[in-house]
Structure formats: structure tokens, C-alpha cells
Amino acid sequence: MSYNNIIKVAANDLIRYKWRIIFSIPAIILITIFLTLPEIFNPEEPDPGLIEKLSTIYDLKINNVSSIDVSEIRLLNVNIPFLIIFPSFLAPLFFTIDSIIEEKNNRTLESLLVLPLTDREILYGKMAIGIFSGIMSSWGLHIFCFILALIFPGYLLFVSLASIKWILISLSIVPALAFFSNTIGIIIAITFKKIQTAHICAFLILSPFFVFFFLMNLELIIIPLEFLVLSFLVVNTINILLFKISTKLFRREWLLLRY
Amino acid sequence: MKTVNHETFITVNNLEKKYGTFSALKNVSFEIKQNEIVGVIGPNGAGKSTLFRILCTLLEPSGGEVKLMNCNSVENSVKIRELIGYMPEEGGLYVKHSGETNLRFYTMFYKKCINHNQKIDYYLDMFDLIRNKKVGKYSKGMKQKLLFIKSIVHDPLIILLDEPFSSMDPETRHKIKRILHDKHKEGKVIIISSHSLTDIEGLCDRLLVLKEGKIICDDRAETLYQKFSDYSLEEIFLKLME
Numbered sequence: 001m002s003y004n005n006i007i008k009v010a011a012n013d014l015i016r017y018k019w020r021i022i023f024s025i026p027a028i029i030l031i032t033i034f035l036t037l038p039e040i041f042n043p044e045e046p047d048p049g050l051i052e053k054l055s056t057i058y059d060l061k062i063n064n065v066s067s068i069d070v071s072e073i074r075l076l077n078v079n080i081p082f083l084i085i086f087p088s089f090l091a092p093l094f095f096t097i098d099s100i101i102e103e104k105n106n107r108t109l110e111s112l113l114v115l116p117l118t119d120r121e122i123l124y125g126k127m128a129i130g131i132f133s134g135i136m137s138s139w140g141l142h143i144f145c146f147i148l149a150l151i152f153p154g155y156l157l158f159v160s161l162a163s164i165k166w167i168l169i170s171l172s173i174v175p176a177l178a179f180f181s182n183t184i185g186i187i188i189a190i191t192f193k194k195i196q197t198a199h200i201c202a203f204l205i206l207s208p209f210f211v212f213f214f215l216m217n218l219e220l221i222i223i224p225l226e227f228l229v230l231s232f233l234v235v236n237t238i239n240i241l242l243f244k245i246s247t248k249l250f251r252r253e254w255l256l257l258r259y
Numbered sequence: 260m261k262t263v264n265h266e267t268f269i270t271v272n273n274l275e276k277k278y279g280t281f282s283a284l285k286n287v288s289f290e291i292k293q294n295e296i297v298g299v300i301g302p303n304g305a306g307k308s309t310l311f312r313i314l315c316t317l318l319e320p321s322g323g324e325v326k327l328m329n330c331n332s333v334e335n336s337v338k339i340r341e342l343i344g345y346m347p348e349e350g351g352l353y354v355k356h357s358g359e360t361n362l363r364f365y366t367m368f369y370k371k372c373i374n375h376n377q378k379i380d381y382y383l384d385m386f387d388l389i390r391n392k393k394v395g396k397y398s399k400g401m402k403q404k405l406l407f408i409k410s411i412v413h414d415p416l417i418i419l420l421d422e423p424f425s426s427m428d429p430e431t432r433h434k435i436k437r438i439l440h441d442k443h444k445e446g447k448v449i450i451i452s453s454h455s456l457t458d459i460e461g462l463c464d465r466l467l468v469l470k471e472g473k474i475i476c477d478d479r480a481e482t483l484y485q486k487f488s489d490y491s492l493e494e495i496f497l498k499l500m501e
Contacts, residue, residue, distance in 0.1 A: 005368060008364075008367060008368065012353075012364055015356075015360075016353065016355060016356070106350055106351075106352075106353075106354065107347065107349065107350025107351050108350065108351055108352065108353055110317065110347055110350065110351055111345075111347065111350075111351035111352070111365065111409070113317055114315050114316075114317065114340060114343065114345045115340060115365065115368045115369075116337050116338075116340040116341040116368055116369060116370070117337070117340075117368060118337055252316075252317055252318075253317075253318055253319055256312070256317055256318065257278070257318075
């Protein structure tokens with residue numbers, strides 16, 4: 001297996017989808033701002049007990065708890081997992097699906113498979129760029145948040161993101177989730193030949209996450225830090241399994257006969 | 260891989276290909292030697308594309324064996340792909356990339372390909388293709404020209420052309436035939452499938468006629484013309500299909 005070939009396959013996808021990658025980061029930022037706006041302007045009575053609980057869970061340094069609006073805390077509960085999970089999950093999933101299905105439909109996959117490359121080199125090239133897009137979307141959003149935190153230091157949402165613990169969580173969970181969604185994207189892309197059907201399938205897979213966020217928004221679920229560490233271990237275990245399935249399925253004969 | 264005695268470039272022994280219960284190829288056997296231009300003809304569904312795809316290592320045989328340059332098509336598929344140039348009937352090009360970018364991308368994977376940038380420039384000029392124009396804006400004929408260039412630019416030993424003349428003007432056909440004759444003189448093997456028998460008439464040394472997954476005729480073109488004197492290739496084909 002040649003790493004050079006993997007890089008070339010990945011670079012081709014990067015060139016093909018450069019505008020999609022460039023615009024994905026501001027798009028996710030805009031979605032995040034759009035989702036947080038109603039929460040910022042939602043007047044509610046502060047609940048000091050909940051604020052204290054969340055500040056402990058999220059490792060926050062809050063001196064005057066009573067001065068903080070509960071809507072900001074709710075925002076924190078929803079958006080921290082959202083910021084970490086959503087971009088790293090969304091970008092690789094759709095990026096991989098589009099990349100493989102478009103290659104199948106335009107019959108460029110056939111031309112790619114005739115090149116002196118192994119199936120794994122093609123697969124790893126596709127995976128590399130999918131994971132890269134997820135990591136860049138998520139970390140790009142974090143960098144954006146840091147910049148906002150510097151400009152608006154009182155904005156509680158971004159206080160937690162500046163802590164070492166949260167940076168470590170982001171560094172570990174984001175690649176794991178990007179890998180997870182990337183392998184799912186590959187399995188979907190191999191299985192379906194129509195891009196619309198594959199997108200519907202991807203949205204169905206994403207739907208539990210939306211339910212999860214909705215429940216968090218209603219304060220019915222509060223994610224403790226330990227949960228994120230545990231989820232990292234679970235996701236990586238699943239990743240090994242999904243990786244084995246995707247490498248088994250990504251065979252030229254299987255890909256070509258599913259037109 | 261052996262580097263000497265490449266007299267026989269392609270050996271196909273009792274090749275079978277099944278899609279579920281349907282047999283696309285049944286006991287197909289033939290040999291192709293260096294310097295041969297072989298025409299593969301047959302009606303729709305005869306198994307031509309399946310045969311091409313197996314020779315390109317895109318598909319694996321269900322039975323039998325295929326060897327290219329003494330390399331088994333399943334065990335040494337990457338080595339074989341290094342020696343092959345394949346022109347599909349359609350598709351196979353990145354429509355958002357320019358013609359030049361497409362060719363540069365495909366050639367960079369061939370280790371033995373030298374001076375490929377000069378070759379790309381040479382062929383793009385030869386076929387009057389605008390190098391910076393996106394392939395999506397190319398006409399069907401221009402796309403076919405680009406596919407043809409893609410199949411020969413890395414100087415492969417075996418050239419497989421699936422319906423190469425279907426959307427081409429007479430001038431381009433003439434150019435392609437001239438290039439194929441030059442490649443033939445260099446000792447390359449060329450395999451062409453075509454529906455238009457007039458296009459391959461006079462170009463191929465040998466003809467393989469496929470019907471329902473079986474070879475019903477494998478003969479020198481000259482022998483066929485002698486056998487069916489006063490008939491055109493199209494008429495010979497129709498007689499064989501009877």
C-alpha cells in the first residue's frame with residue numbers, strides 16, 4: 001500500500017469539493033448562531049441550583065452565580081455537545097456519501113478502479129478527506145468560538161471552550177466521531193445508488209441526535225463530562241467494527257455491480 | 260513479473276462470469292499475441308463489456324483464468340492495471356475539472372509513465388481540445404477524444420477500447436486509426452469493441468465474435484473475408500449471427 005497514492009486520491013477529492021469544504025465552516029457557524037439566537041433572547045427566571053450543577057459538570061469558573069441568566073446556561077447545555085458532535089458528524093457523513101455516489105453515477109469510479117491502485121488505497125483516500133472535513137469543521141468552529149470569547153468575554157457559552165479539559169475532549173472526541181460518521185457514510189454510499197436515498201438514510205441515522213439535542217434543550221438530559229469520556233471509548237470500539245465492515249464492502253466488484 | 264518472452268500478451272482459459280444465476284460468459288478461451296489488433300464484436304448483451312471489464316481487472320472471473328503478461332488477473336491486478344489503457348464507452352471523466360486536469364490526475368498514478376506532461380500537451384493539441392475548458396462543457400465527441408487520450412497517454416502495452424468511434428467525426432476517426440496503427444507498429448496489443456463494423460473494418464487483424472456469452476468465431480480478418488468473399492464485415496457478422 002502506497003501512502004503517496006492515498007494522498008493523491010484524497011487530494012483529488014479535496015480539489016473536487018474545495019468550495020464545499022471552504023463554505024461548510026461558515027455554514028455551520030451560521031447554523032449555530034441561528035440556533036442560539038432564540039435562546040439568548042429567551043427571558044426566564046434564573047435557577048441558581050441548575051447553574052451551580054452545570055458549572056460543576058462543565059468545569060466552569062463562575063464567581064457570581066446569581067448574575068447569570070439561566071437561558072445562557074441552557075444554551076451551554078445544548079451547544080457544547082452540539083458544537084462537538086454535530087459538525088464532526090455531519091460533514092464526513094454527507095461528504096463521503098456525495099463523493100462515492102457521484103463517482104459511481106458519473107462512472108469516474110470505474111476509471112479510478114482501472115488505475116494501478118488497490119481498493120484499500122482508494123478507500124483510505126476517500127476516508128482521509130472525509131475525516132479531514134469533519135475535523136476541520138468542528139475545530140474551525142471552536143477557533144471561531146475562541147475568537148468570539150476574546151471579543152465578548154462575558155459570553156458564557158465560550159468560557160468553557162477555553163478550558164484545557166474541553167480542549168482535550170474536543171481533540172479526542174472530534175476525530176473519533178468524524179471516523180465513525182465517515183465509515184457509516186461509506187457503508188451507505190456503497191449500499192445505495194441514488195444520492196437522495198442515501199441522504200434520507202443519513203438523516204434517519206442523524207435523527208436520534210436531533211431528538212437528543214431537543215431533550216437537552218428541554219433540560220430533560222444533562223450530559224456529564226464522564227459520559228463524553230465513556231462515549232469516546234464506545235465510539236472507538238464501534239469504529240473498529242465499522243472500519244472492518246467498510247473495508248469488506250469496498251470491493252470493486254461490489255461497487256460496480258450496484259449501479 | 261517476467262520481463263522476457265512476452266510473445267503471448269493475453270491468455271484466457273475457460274473464462275466464465277455469472278451474475279447470480281445468469282451466465283454472461285461461458286467457457287471463453289483465446290490467446291492474444293504481441294502486435295495484434297483484435298476486434299470484439301457481437302450483439303447487445305453478448306458479453307463484450309463483461310469481457311472488457313474482466314480484462315481490465317474491474318471484475319473477477321467466476322471460473323477459469325485470465326493472464327495478462329503472464330500475470331494472473333486476480334492475484335496481480337495492480338501490476339496488470341499498470342500495463343493497461345482502458346477507454347470506457349462513456350463517463351469516466353470529472354466534469355468539474357478541465358480536460359488537462361483530468362489527464363494529469365489519471366497519469367500521475369502510473370510509475371513507469373515518463374514525460375507525461377509533454378504527452379498530454381501533445382495529444383490535447385493534436386485533437387484540438389481546449390485545455391482549460393471544463394469537461395462538463397465539452398461535447399460528446401470531445402469527451403470521447405479525451406477518453407481516448409486518457410487510455411493511451413501513459414503508453415500502455417495493452418489498449419482496450421470500448422466503442423471508441425461512436426460519437427466521433429470522420430477526421431477524428433482517421434486520427435485515432437493512425438495512432439492505433441502507430442501503436443500496433445510499436446508492438447502494443449489493441450482490443451476494440453464496436454457496433455459500427457465499418458469503423459473496425461480494415462483496422463483489426465483478428466475478429467472475436469461473441470454471442471450469448473460464447474465465442475462463435477475467432478479468426479483472422481483476412482480469412483473471414485476469403486471465406487465470405489463479396490461480403491462486407493457487416494454482412495459477415497449477420498451471417499454468423501444466423
